[in-house]
Amino acid sequence: MKGKSIFKNIIFWIITAIILIIVLGPLLWIYLTAFKSADDIMTGQFIKQVVFAPTLDNFRRLFTAFPFFSSLLNTLITSIGSTILVMIVSLPAAYSFARWNTGGGHLLFTTISTRMFPGVVAALPFFILFQKIGLLDKHIGLILLFMYFNVSFATFLLYGFFRDVPVELEQAALIDGYGRFDIFRRIVLPLVLPGITTTAVFCLIWSWNEFLFAFLFTRNVARPLTVLISSFWGSIEVQYGPMAAGAAIGVLPTLIAAWFMQRYIIRGLTFGAVKG
Amino acid sequence: MEKGRGNKKEEIDDMVGVKNNDATLSVYSLGRKPSAWETLSSEKYFKWVLLIPLILVLLIFMLYPLIYCIYNSFREGGLQGTIFVALKNYQVMLRDKSFWVPFRRTIEVTAICIICELLIGMGIAMLWNRDFKGQNLIRGLVLLPLLVAPLILSLVWNFLLEYNIGFINQLLNVMHIGRVKWWDSRIALYTICGITIWQWFPFSTSVLLAGLKSLPRDVFEAARVDGSSSWFTFRKLTLPMLSPLIVIITLLRTMWLIRLFDPLYGTTRGAVNTELLDWMVYRTAFVYFDVGYASTLAIMCLFITIILGALIFRQLIRALNAANK
Numbered sequence: 038m039k040g041k042s043i044f045k046n047i048i049f050w051i052i053t054a055i056i057l058i059i060v061l062g063p064l065l066w067i068y069l070t071a072f073k074s075a076d077d078i079m080t081g082q083f084i085k086q087v088v089f090a091p092t093l094d095n096f097r098r099l100f101t102a103f104p105f106f107s108s109l110l111n112t113l114i115t116s117i118g119s120t121i122l123v124m125i126v127s128l129p130a131a132y133s134f135a136r137w138n139t140g141g142g143h144l145l146f147t148t149i150s151t152r153m154f155p156g157v158v159a160a161l162p163f164f165i166l167f168q169k170i171g172l173l174d175k176h177i178g179l180i181l182l183f184m185y186f187n188v189s190f191a192t193f194l195l196y197g198f199f200r201d202v203p204v205e206l207e208q209a210a211l212i213d214g215y216g217r218f219d220i221f222r223r224i225v226l227p228l229v230l231p232g233i234t235t236t237a238v239f240c241l242i243w244s245w246n247e248f249l250f251a252f253l254f255t256r257n258v259a260r261p262l263t264v265l266i267s268s269f270w271g272s273i274e275v276q277y278g279p280m281a282a283g284a285a286i287g288v289l290p291t292l293i294a295a296w297f298m299q300r301y302i303i304r305g306l307t308f309g310a311v312k313g
Numbered sequence: 314m315e316k317g318r319g320n321k322k323e324e325i326d327d328m329v330g331v332k333n334n335d336a337t338l339s340v341y342s343l344g345r346k347p348s349a350w351e352t353l354s355s356e357k358y359f360k361w362v363l364l365i366p367l368i369l370v371l372l373i374f375m376l377y378p379l380i381y382c383i384y385n386s387f388r389e390g391g392l393q394g395t396i397f398v399a400l401k402n403y404q405v406m407l408r409d410k411s412f413w414v415p416f417r418r419t420i421e422v423t424a425i426c427i428i429c430e431l432l433i434g435m436g437i438a439m440l441w442n443r444d445f446k447g448q449n450l451i452r453g454l455v456l457l458p459l460l461v462a463p464l465i466l467s468l469v470w471n472f473l474l475e476y477n478i479g480f481i482n483q484l485l486n487v488m489h490i491g492r493v494k495w496w497d498s499r500i501a502l503y504t505i506c507g508i509t510i511w512q513w514f515p516f517s518t519s520v521l522l523a524g525l526k527s528l529p530r531d532v533f534e535a536a537r538v539d540g541s542s543s544w545f546t547f548r549k550l551t552l553p554m555l556s557p558l559i560v561i562i563t564l565l566r567t568m569w570l571i572r573l574f575d576p577l578y579g580t581t582r583g584a585v586n587t588e589l590l591d592w593m594v595y596r597t598a599f600v601y602f603d604v605g606y607a608s609t610l611a612i613m614c615l616f617i618t619i620i621l622g623a624l625i626f627r628q629l630i631r632a633l634n635a636a637n638k
């Protein structure tokens with residue numbers, strides 16, 4: 038009996054180890070490749086794929102030969118800018134939906150359906166509009182687009198968080214003579230601060246990762262990181278080294294966020310329906 | 314009339330949970346006309362004032378593309394200008410193989426990915442549904458790929474699966490299995506499915522594991538005492554109890570999968586029989602700049618997603634209500 042349970046245990050850990058290797062291997066590979074010399078990347082010798090002399094050449098090339106820092110800055114500006122805009126729009130709206138069910142659910146449905154709205158559907162009309170009013174390849178254009186596709190997600194996620202605030206608390210404040218706006222600002226907002234942080238981090242990550250709009254609406258000036266990294270995969274030559282180095286840096290914030298938000302990832306990805 | 318109003322007001326008060334409306338009273342007892350700010354933050358208007366920014370965003374960012382696409386779907390031409398052609402675009406679309414093939418492919422990819430993710434997710438969730446050393450660490454590590462940009466991951470996989478220098482093929486070669494042409498036109502689509510499944514099975518795993526952990530233990534205890542087999546318990550107890558979660562996973566993943574674009578850009582760029590719905594719209598709109606036809610395709614995509622969206626919305630609200638009970 039005992040021998041059987043030890044055997045079962047060993048099987049359990051072998052399977053768990055395989056799962057972890059499969060999940061983490063490709064992520065680790067980004068970092069291994071980033072520190073390899075060009076020869077080691079292109080080698081056909083299997084052993085050299087894993088054992089190699091680390092070098093910083095890829096990072097040096099990435100920083101000097103490509104506009105890496107300006108791309109990183111573009112990504113930062115657009116992500117942070119759009120997240121702030123999203124919060125200005127979504128916070129009051131979500132509160133209104135959660136407390137008064139404003140619009141009887143129809144408006145909330147309309148909001149969430151913007152998330153289903155195919156990106157490519159919206160892309161063409163906005164491309165032509167932006168071309169006319171000169172927003173192509175501008176930060177503000179990208180910020181507006183990122184806000185557009187994050188607003189529905191943020192509103193719905195916040196809606197779930199606001200619903201957790203007990204209505205009795207607001208009644209008590211009303212009786213104490215607080216106005217509606219003060220209740221919202223001084224009582225409700227501090228209570229949902231963890232929810233706001235979660236939502237904001239998610240919005241930052243979606244904008245950070247966004248590719249379709251970024252790729253279509255930027256050329257040189259406002260080109261963010263994802264588009265720069267994708268450009269290393271040219272049709273003639275593939276710049277594996279700088280690509281891996283760029284990916285290593287570009288992926289890092291999302292990995293850190295995933296690690297520290299463990300508790301909220303599932304709640305966020307399911308729009309609040311599953312509280313992980 | 315007057316009575317109806319009163320009812321309405323009471324209704325609102327009930328919703329807010331206020332029997333005696335102090336806030337409005339205090340404003341009017343000032344003995345002067347309320348200021349604009351006081352009116353806007355009064356019980357009656359405040360909820361709508363809060364929605365102004367959202368409604369503006371919806372009007373601009375939803376209505377504009379919608380009207381643009383509907384208008385142009387009845388027209389023909391490119392960026393220089395379009396002319397009215399009535400239903401011609403729709404007629405062309407219904408017979409257009411370059412639309413229906415990606416359409417079928419998208420459904421195929423969606424189905425394959427969701428089924429595999431659910432099976433793998435369920436298997437691992439069952440495996441990890443017990444207390445073991447480092448369980449929190451391992452569960453956290455598995456979540457890591459979820460938030461990474463799909464585009465970057467697809468580039469990395471493209472590199473890993475490269476025929477000569479890719480690590481996977483070298484590994485297979487060393488193991489004497491032989492290299493695989495992952496981007497061959499027969500299997501490239503499934504390779505893309507594999508990449509997507511790899512990134513997203515942790516999602517199913519974590520949701521289902523959370524579900525398993527919350528199941529009542531005594532029921533399973535009773536089933537065990539009654540001597541029912543583990544397969545029977547799984548089929549008759551676990552699966553029905555997890556079915557709301559499975560529905561949510563399926564709907565949410567469908568929503569993301571029919572939008573699959575980034576992994577295509579990072580790997581095949583729509584070549585070798587991998588063109589999906591969104592890629593096809595992208596190509597029509599931004600490579601050919603065929604405004605009329607692209608708008609028609611866009612309307613079609615929208616039509617499909619709205620039906621799906623209504624389904625998802627109902628499930629999400631139901632789940633939220635259940636979670637709050």
